[in-house]
Amino acid sequence: MYRSRIGLIVATFLVTGVVVHASTLAEDLPEHTILRAAGPITIDGRISEPSWAAAATVGDFQFPWWKAGEKEQTEARLLWDDVNLYISFVADDKHISAIHKERDAPVSQDDCVEAFIMPDTTHIRHYYNFEVNVLGTILDRFQLSEPTGSYTADLSAATQIDGTLNDENDEDRGFVTEFAIPFTSFVDTAPNLPPKPGDTWRLNLYRIGGKVNAQYSQWSNTGTPQPKYHVPERFGIVHFSADSVDVNKTEPASASDKNAE
Ligand SMILES: [Ca+2]
Numbered sequence: 001m002y003r004s005r006i007g008l009i010v011a012t013f014l015v016t017g018v019v020v021h022a023s024t025l026a027e028d029l030p031e032h033t034i035l036r037a038a039g040p041i042t043i044d045g046r047i048s049e050p051s052w053a054a055a056a057t058v059g060d061f062q063f064p065w066w067k068a069g070e071k072e073q074t075e076a077r078l079l080w081d082d083v084n085l086y087i088s089f090v091a092d093d094k095h096i097s098a099i100h101k102e103r104d105a106p107v108s109q110d111d112c113v114e115a116f117i118m119p120d121t122t123h124i125r126h127y128y129n130f131e132v133n134v135l136g137t138i139l140d141r142f143q144l145s146e147p148t149g150s151y152t153a154d155l156s157a158a159t160q161i162d163g164t165l166n167d168e169n170d171e172d173r174g175f176v177t178e179f180a181i182p183f184t185s186f187v188d189t190a191p192n193l194p195p196k197p198g199d200t201w202r203l204n205l206y207r208i209g210g211k212v213n214a215q216y217s218q219w220s221n222t223g224t225p226q227p228k229y230h231v232p233e234r235f236g237i238v239h240f241s242a243d244s245v246d247v248n249k250t251e252p253a254s255a256s257d258k259n260a261e
């Protein structure tokens with residue numbers, strides 16, 4: 001975004017003759033700094049690693065299309081190292097459902113979390129979507145290889161459910177999904193692989209609520225009248241930091257340990 005902001009500043013100067021500070025040009029897009037993991041991350045659907053405990057959440061998910069029912073919140077965190085981008089979701093969920101087990105099946109019909117990622121912020125249509133249901137079934141797409149669906153990333157994903165799957169005789173508590181996306185998955189678009197500290201990408205994180213209470217929620221509000229996730233103009237802004245998470249300064253336990261077992 002630095003480049004686009006510089007562009008905006010220049011454009012503003014040309015139009016008004018007055019240079020304004022970049023902060024006054026800030027859009028309402030959420031922004032987050034991704035810190036490096038301080039140790040290995042095991043993709044097992046448990047965010048028991050000290051690095052997850054020390055990572056801040058990206059912030060509350062939004063429910064712009066809410067009409068009725070419970071707004072079940074999601075805590076999402078991001079980490080990186082030289083090999084992978086790591087994403088975890090801790091989801092409150094009283095009704096956990098999923099049926100799709102085949103790669104690239106329509107997992108968004110199930111309880112599902114999604115990450116849409118744009119490594120090159122100068123080409124907003126060149127983004128990838130990774131969708132994982134609570135069975136750990138993956139759908140991945142690169143928009144430039146649509147509609148052939150030929151893109152397949154070497155994604156690792158795992159989910160742990162705290163409750164009962166496809167059983168509406170009781171109330172569930174939630175689930176955790178953890179996944180690792182190798183940076184090689186972005187070889188066609190990323191300016192640097194792995195990212196260089198200070199690099200800015202754009203991404204959005206989403207959730208769909210399954211068969212019962214199928215709420216749509218998202219990190220950056222796409223601002224569309226109807227539920228729509230393919231809105232790269234509204235992806236949030238992330239910065240890759242050279243700093244590692246401080247595992248001696250953990251976030252509150254309620255956020256990090258929830259549904260971890
Ligand atoms: Ca783990």
Ligand SMILES: [Ca+2]
Pocket residue numbers: 093094095096097111209210211212213
């Ligand atoms: Ca659900």
